[in-house]
Amino acid sequence: MLGVVQEHGAFLIEDDWAHDLGIDAESRPLVAHDRDGRVIYLRSLTKSVSPSLRVAAVIARGPARERILADRAAEAMYVSGILQAAALDVVTQPGWATHLRGFRTRLRTRRDHLIGSLQKCLPEAHIERAPLGGLNLWVRMPDGVDVDQLARDAYVKGLVIAPGTEWFPAEPAGPYIRLNYCGPDPERFDEGIELLKRALDDAH
Incomplete structure (x- = not known):
């Protein structure tokens, strides 16, 4: 899949919403094998923690990252600080695993x-x-x-x-x-x- 994306000079959005929901297999994100900044990776805690915890993360490299940062800089200042703190508290607790x-x-x-x-x-x-x-x-x-x-x-x-x-x-x-x-x-x-x-x- 990465070869096709590279061949056509395209970008791929990997929406890994079910990362924590593996039952008989572990998630293996495609972004881990991306060396050219072609994959834009999305991850959320909504399904694995709480529907009301509307916090997500974006992983991107290279030009895609720079464009996303430029576009999101203003909006990111208004993400709820309480939600950010709650998300950080959840994933850093020993009980998370x-x-x-x-x-x-x-x-x-x-x-x-x-x-x-x-x-x-x-x-x-x-x-x-x-x-x-x-x-x-x-x-x-x-x-x-x-x-x-x-x-x-x-x-x-x-x-x-x-x-x-x-x-x-x-x-x-x-x-x-x-x-x-x-x-x-x-x-x-x-x-x-x-x-x-x-x-x-x-x-x-």
């Missing part, structure tokens, strides 16, 4: 629970592979399913899902939905999949 380990363990448990619920209650849904990190399952529904209508039918029954159509940059490669496993009530996963099955049955 412990938090991340526990966080990943809980994500793994929820991911595997949701996959198990799908396999038991909705075997016609297909998961190509369990994600190595992140917050969502990418699930292929049976061919011919209108996932936008399925999402509307599921919502009426009390289940909110994301139709995969909105995550493709072009035409969808199939009838996919996205299921999130990081919510506050993992014990309701079985109930949620049962609602999804009813919505799918109604669609047929």
Whole structure:
């Protein structure tokens, strides 16, 4: 990928929002291999600490860094000092590493629970592979399913899902939905999949 970027004289923005959400793999940012200042790296604490901690970092080298600094200098003076202090306090505490380990363990448990619920209650849904990190399952529904209508039918029954159509940059490669496993009530996963099955049955 870096070779393509260099060949075309382009820049690449690497949005590593899920850096701390690795379950079965560690994040390996592309920026670590960039020696020409072609990668602009973004990192946030929002998912791993708190949704209200809206603090992020940008790593850039060379001309890209200089242009970003010139553009952001004025605005950067108005970033909340309280949020900056809170972020620094969080990542420098000894408990930060412990938090991340526990966080990943809980994500793994929820991911595997949701996959198990799908396999038991909705075997016609297909998961190509369990994600190595992140917050969502990418699930292929049976061919011919209108996932936008399925999402509307599921919502009426009390289940909110994301139709995969909105995550493709072009035409969808199939009838996919996205299921999130990081919510506050993992014990309701079985109930949620049962609602999804009813919505799918109604669609047929």
